[in-house]
Structures are given as C-alpha cells and as structure tokens.
Amino acid sequence: MATMDEQEQRRRRLTAWRGARRVLARVGADATLGERLAALAADAPSVHDPDDCTDVYGGGVVADLERRTARLLGMEAAAFFPTGTMAQQVALRCWAGRTGNATVALHPLSHPEVHEGGALGMVSGLRTVHPTSEPRLPDAEEIREFPEPFGTLMLELPLRDAGFVLPSWEELTAVVDAARERDAVVHFDGARLWECGPHFGRALPEIAGLADSVYVSFYKSLDGLSGAVLAGPSTLVEEARVWRHRYGGQLFQQFPAALSALVGLERELPRLPSYVAHAKVVAGALAEGFAAAGVPWFRVYPEPPHTHQFQVWLPYGTEVLDEASVRQAERTGVALFRRWFAGTGGAGLPPGVSFTEVTVRGAGLEWSAGDVRDAVAGFVGVVRGLS
Secondary structure, eight states, X not given: OOOHHHHHHHHHHHHHHHHOSEESOOOGGGXXXXXXXXXXXXXXXXXXXXXXXXXXXXXHHHHHHHHHHHHHHTOSEEEEESOHHHHHHHHHHHHHHHHTOOXXXXXXXXXXXXXXXXXXXXXTOOEEEOSOOSSXXXXXXXXXXXXXXXXXXXXXXXXXGGTSBOOOXXXXXXXXXXXXXXXXXXXXXXXXXXXXXXXXXXXXXXXXXXXXXXXXXXXXXXXXXXXXXXXXXXXXXXXXXXXXXXXXXXXXXXXXXXXXXXXXXXXXXXXXXXXXXXXXXXXXXXXXXXXXXXXSSOEEESSSOSSSEEEEEESSXXXXXXXXXXXXXXXXSEEOOOOOEEOOSTTSOOTTOEEEEEEOOGGGGGOOHHHHHXXXXXXXXXXXXXX
C-alpha cells in the first residue's frame, strides 16, 4: 500500500502533467473520472448504436468488438478478456493441452516473466524456458539449437522491457519457421502489436498471420479503458472462452471497456504510423539536445525507435530525475519526461543508470526538433541544479 508521502508525490506528478501545456503524449489514465466518463459518452455513438442493448456475459458491443478485431488481424475468431494477463495465460494453457507439452519458450524480459508474479507456473502449471538472455528476441539459430523441447514459442512484439525493440521482418519470419521445424506453435504477445506495421513494412493481417494465436491490448496504444482480445483459430477461441469463465473472466457487463476499445480502433489506430514516424524525429532531437548540453553520458534506445515508444538512459539517480521532470513541468509548462526507474542491467543498462520510457502520441506531433532540443536544455539545467 502506498504511503501518504507516495500518494502526495503521485498527486503532484499528475497535477504537473495535467497542467502542462506541452507534452509528448496525453493519456486517458491521467484524466479525472468525470472527464473520462464525459469523453466516453460523447464518443461512443460514433462507433456503436447507443440504442443497442447493453451486453450481458458477452454479446452486443462486446461481440461487435470481437468481430472487428478478428477482421483487423485476419484471424478466424476473437474473444474479449478483461486483462491481457488472463488472455495470454489462457492461450498458452490451451496450446499446452493441444501440443502435449507444457513448456513455453519466451524471453526473460517478457511480460509474464517480469510483471505477472510467476502466474504461468503458479496458476496454470506451465514451465518457461529462455532461448536467449540478450536484450532482443531470440533468433532462428537460438530456437533451432535450444537443447530441450517446448510446445509453444511466445514472442512479445515489441519487447517492451528491452526498449520496445523489434526484429526485422526477415528475422521474425525466420524464427517462426525455426519454431515450426520443431513442431512448436507460435503465440504473439501483441499488447503493442498495433504500432509494429511501419517497422515491418507489413499490414496487421500479414504480421498476425505468422502466428497461431495473438493477444492484443486496448488500453496501451489505443488508450482504451481496459481489456484485451485473444485471436486465432475458431476452435482455440471457443476453448479459450471456457477457460475464461473458469479463470473468473466472464464478467456480467463490459460495455464501457468495449466501447472505449472501439473508439481507439476508430481514432488512434489510423494515427499510429504518424506517431511512429515522429518518434524518430523526437529521438534524434533528444540525442542532439543531450550532446549539446554536455551530458557526460546518455543513450536514446533504440535509435531510431522501432515504434512510437523508446527509452532514454541517463547517469543520475531516479529521485533527481523524477524531481527534475516534475519541476520542469511546474515551472515551464513543458513536460518532457514522466517517471524514471533504476536500471537493473537486464536490458543492457550499466549500473548507476536510470531510464525512462518516452511515448509520442497526438500531442507530440506538435513538437519540432528544435522544441525538443530546447526542452532538453531546460531539463538538464534543472538536473544540474539538483545534483
């Protein structure tokens, strides 16, 4: 449970971010309850008939979202889940039953290994193995030469905790082929799959079509309230619906989340390529700004970014960088960075280095390279005043 001091710091950060006149990304999670409800009420009629009955254990707007997502991904069917953690765990459990092998090959920095409390093993009885520990997805040779069998290869696209990194299209197709040579199925953790098209130079159905199943999130890139979809063959999806109920995911009504997801598909999805393109401009200007400011060591990673999200590494403590970020927003109305975290070395960060995740969305399109360089100069000045 957060202490009073931690709660006060969070309120201060939110106030600074909400009050800033210039940000690289505005996210719905920063809005008040009233603002979020009002926005949903205003936007919902543009994506679904407001006179339709509400959903009850599925159907209605939820079924509409499932059908639309399946079409977007080029999959036979899709099932809506309240969380991606549940969707993915159900998918991997179903595949384990079908392959007869409960071992899942995945990266040690993937979401199930870092952010889910060991749920794959503790809840679903699955075992995980790691074909590589490098801060990138495994390559075809590592899959072919891995010394023990596995039933499913799970690939997180992009690999968020390694810096939102993606392989090339040729590397991705090669690693999928290598898994199939071993009679393994392939599942994509596509929480952020929506923005991968520009990097691969491929449309969503072609990307998703490489895998046997894929999960996508609605609250990350698309700024929905919550929720996820598992898409794949109709027989797998029907089995997944049974497990969804067993896992407690058969919610009575989910229309607010489903409506917000449809709004995201309608409004944010078409804009993602422009965000990805401008993230490259922002990343380059950040690097130029840190170099011009004489920062002794820094890294913008990867450069150029593979999606509209990337990391910035700086050799200062998180408390200094967090305070500098908030003060810059409070004093100048420019919010360049949000939260900073201590590097653990797992993603290639040297000891003593902190990192932040940068996201470029609609608000960020207004920033020129010069605006970014100026903001960096101001931020570094605040950091030096605190150090």
